[in-house]
Amino acid sequence: MATVEYRGATRHYAGTSSPAVDNLDLRIRDGECMVLVGPSGCGKSTALRMLAGLEAVDGGEIRIGGADVTHAEPKERDIAMVFQNYALYPHMTVRQNIAFHLRVAKMGTREIEHRVSEAARMLELEPYLDRRPDKLSGGQRQRVAMGRAIIRRPRVFCMDEPLSNLDAKLRVQTRTQIASLQRRLGVTTVYVTHDQVEAMTMGDRVAILKDGRLQQCDTPRTVFDRP
Ligand code: ADP
Numbered sequence: 001m002a003t004v005e006y007r008g009a010t011r012h013y014a015g016t017s018s019p020a021v022d023n024l025d026l027r028i029r030d031g032e033c034m035v036l037v038g039p040s041g042c043g044k045s046t047a048l049r050m051l052a053g054l055e056a057v058d059g060g061e062i063r064i065g066g067a068d069v070t071h072a073e074p075k076e077r078d079i080a081m082v083f084q085n086y087a088l089y090p091h092m093t094v095r096q097n098i099a100f101h102l103r104v105a106k107m108g109t110r111e112i113e114h115r116v117s118e119a120a121r122m123l124e125l126e127p128y129l130d131r132r133p134d135k136l137s138g139g140q141r142q143r144v145a146m147g148r149a150i151i152r153r154p155r156v157f158c159m160d161e162p163l164s165n166l167d168a169k170l171r172v173q174t175r176t177q178i179a180s181l182q183r184r185l186g187v188t189t190v191y192v193t194h195d196q197v198e199a200m201t202m203g204d205r206v207a208i209l210k211d212g213r214l215q216q217c218d219t220p221r222t223v224f225d226r227p
């Protein structure tokens with residue numbers, strides 16, 4: 001776990017007239033879930049990708065746990081990322097999918113089993129551990145992708161519209177599960193969505209972006225109660 005800081009962080013894509021993320025100052029506390037919201041094109045994904053090291057930073061800096069990671073490789077940042085297009089390994093069971101990174105890292109079998117059980121319990125995946133992804137619903141698949149990401153116990157968890165491929169009913173169910181998982185693990189989280197209800201469920205605080213700039217950052221209640 002760690003704090004995350006954007007300090008004047010800027011990303012200006014070549015050939016565009018204004019920065020996609022413009023001088024962003026944002027401090028995310030240890031264990032906090034910060035939701036980035038705002039209309040399409042306001043810079044949410046770019047800001048998240050800058051943190052994960054998937055997008056260059058053209059100005060300012062980004063810190064994780066106090067350390068400057070502005071130009072660090074993604075691997076060095078100890079971040080797990082979940083996208084809307086979850087890619088599970090189709091030939092592996094749920095159990096094997098969740099355990100994948102730990103096996104690659106050659107963690108001991110007992111510790112892997114312990115962590116898989118814990119993740120499966122928290123994500124309500126216990127009945128499906130021996131199934132393959134094609135036998136799961138979209139919501140279940142997305143939870144497997146999350147299990148696979150969090151089982152490494154990263155310092156920071158990044159999610160970019162993780163529910164947008166799900167139908168309305170599954171979205172409600174899954175967002176409640178993600179919110180409770182995030183709180184239980186207490187992992188510092190940055191969550192991108194354009195959905196206000198999702199932002200209210202997930203966020204300890206909400207940061208509103210507009211044209212790449214931070215408009216407001218406060219609790220969901222304060223941010224959304226205003227006219
Ligand atoms: P989002 O759901 O975040 O709005 P988009 O459909 O806008 O996603 O973008 C999808 C992909 O296309 C992303 O990888 C993004 O970086 C890239 N992209 C978005 N806008 C442009 C652009 N103007 N020029 C080049 N690539 C772009």
Ligand code: ADP
Pocket residue numbers: 013014016020038039040041042043044045046047
């Ligand atoms: P959001 O996630 O809020 O929809 P993005 O971060 O995807 O916003 O995009 C912010 C702005 O940057 C948009 O104007 C988008 O078109 C532009 N953009 C995103 N990716 C690229 C890219 N690879 N090249 C050029 N422009 C991009």
